[in-house]
Amino acid sequence: MHAGRPHPFKRELDEAFLYSAWEPSPEFARKLDDLRMSLGRHVGEQPQLLDELEAVCAEGEQARGLAAQLTRRMARDGDCEETRNWLQTARAGASERIARHLDITFEKQLMRQQAWQRRLGEDARRLTSNIAPVCVPLDGHHPNSLRHLPASAQWRILIDETGSHFDEQADVLSASDSTLGRLVALAIPAATALPPLTGFHAADATVAETDAAVGTLLGQKVGVFGFTVQDPAIHATRWIGHVVLLARWVLAQLPLVADAPCEVEILIEQNKGYKPGHDLRALREMLESELQRLSPTRYAKLRLHLGFMAKTHDLNGYADAIAFTWGSPLPANNDRLKKTAWLGHCLLRPTDRALERLYLALHAGRELPPAAWYDLCAAAADEPPGGLLDDALDRLGGRDRKSVV
Numbered sequence: 001m002h003a004g005r006p007h008p009f010k011r012e013l014d015e016a017f018l019y020s021a022w023e024p025s026p027e028f029a030r031k032l033d034d035l036r037m038s039l040g041r042h043v044g045e046q047p048q049l050l051d052e053l054e055a056v057c058a059e060g061e062q063a064r065g066l067a068a069q070l071t072r073r074m075a076r077d078g079d080c081e082e083t084r085n086w087l088q089t090a091r092a093g094a095s096e097r098i099a100r101h102l103d104i105t106f107e108k109q110l111m112r113q114q115a116w117q118r119r120l121g122e123d124a125r126r127l128t129s130n131i132a133p134v135c136v137p138l139d140g141h142h143p144n145s146l147r148h149l150p151a152s153a154q155w156r157i158l159i160d161e162t163g164s165h166f167d168e169q170a171d172v173l174s175a176s177d178s179t180l181g182r183l184v185a186l187a188i189p190a191a192t193a194l195p196p197l198t199g200f201h202a203a204d205a206t207v208a209e210t211d212a213a214v215g216t217l218l219g220q221k222v223g224v225f226g227f228t229v230q231d232p233a234i235h236a237t238r239w240i241g242h243v244v245l246l247a248r249w250v251l252a253q254l255p256l257v258a259d260a261p262c263e264v265e266i267l268i269e270q271n272k273g274y275k276p277g278h279d280l281r282a283l284r285e286m287l288e289s290e291l292q293r294l295s296p297t298r299y300a301k302l303r304l305h306l307g308f309m310a311k312t313h314d315l316n317g318y319a320d321a322i323a324f325t326w327g328s329p330l331p332a333n334n335d336r337l338k339k340t341a342w343l344g345h346c347l348l349r350p351t352d353r354a355l356e357r358l359y360l361a362l363h364a365g366r367e368l369p370p371a372a373w374y375d376l377c378a379a380a381a382d383e384p385p386g387g388l389l390d391d392a393l394d395r396l397g398g399r400d401r402k403s404v405v
Contacts, residue, residue: 020060129336146223162327187223200317202324
């Protein structure tokens, strides 16, 4: 390679560095394996390529260790002369990739501490939220219950998550642990226009700002749905697997206009390794095919659009506010969560006996125990015509379900 000429595989090597520098996960391990296979096809023209890849991975692991040290120093000492001297020394003996990774880590920690100080100044003694408590009607249908919203021919679904453990490590966590992986979806029908939340991020917002975002959702015809990765319905061990499961679960419940074309846009908040612009056409086609096989009548005219959205998306802040309210241990958040009445109605805990699990069971084609069939019949009798439960019973010869109930 001539001096000054860009490395032909710079993008792949930069990705390998990041996947090694970020917190280890099954997704990143798989992406590194994919890179090894991809670059392995070019060793004939670049014999040293795999050695370069492993060297970059070692750089990434070194960067992860140094970033962890920097994070601990920032948590203990803050932005002080000693911390900056340590950073300068670490950068001086590091590669360009490692130095940049440390700079990014420092800036993120600095912004987080500045936001935290701002929140402490305004909210240090705030133990409560100012939103009005939601009164769930006698019929048990929460105002944000997805499956009880009016049918729409157009939907936008925003998906976000909170927590850091989305694999087997989550199995041993308590239900209140803030690191437990939780997935949330916000379903917005065409008739509902939410004011944009440009630049909003709940972790950096005040209690009042997050109250305002959540209060907007409670006063609108929007659906809220979510689950933890400890849910008995879970069979995935990776973040992206949980996201796909949430998409399936939401689409199973979504109120659609019968015999009319339906457009559903699903936007997933970007995650490390998953960014706007990534092609999700194969996933879209798979989901459309699954749904049309599940219920040809209900999903015959469904058209999906899937993509990853940037954290700066105008509406992402609403999904972020839901996730933060559920996942953060701050007292005001716990109070806000209680007042929303989302838990057990819209946000499922593993111990909740929820009819929403019937939708997922039907989607997966699983056998239902006798008690679940009675629940299904009762739920279908309460569901608008054309819903998945109603359609499933019709196709299974259950047109006389009301006599069963």
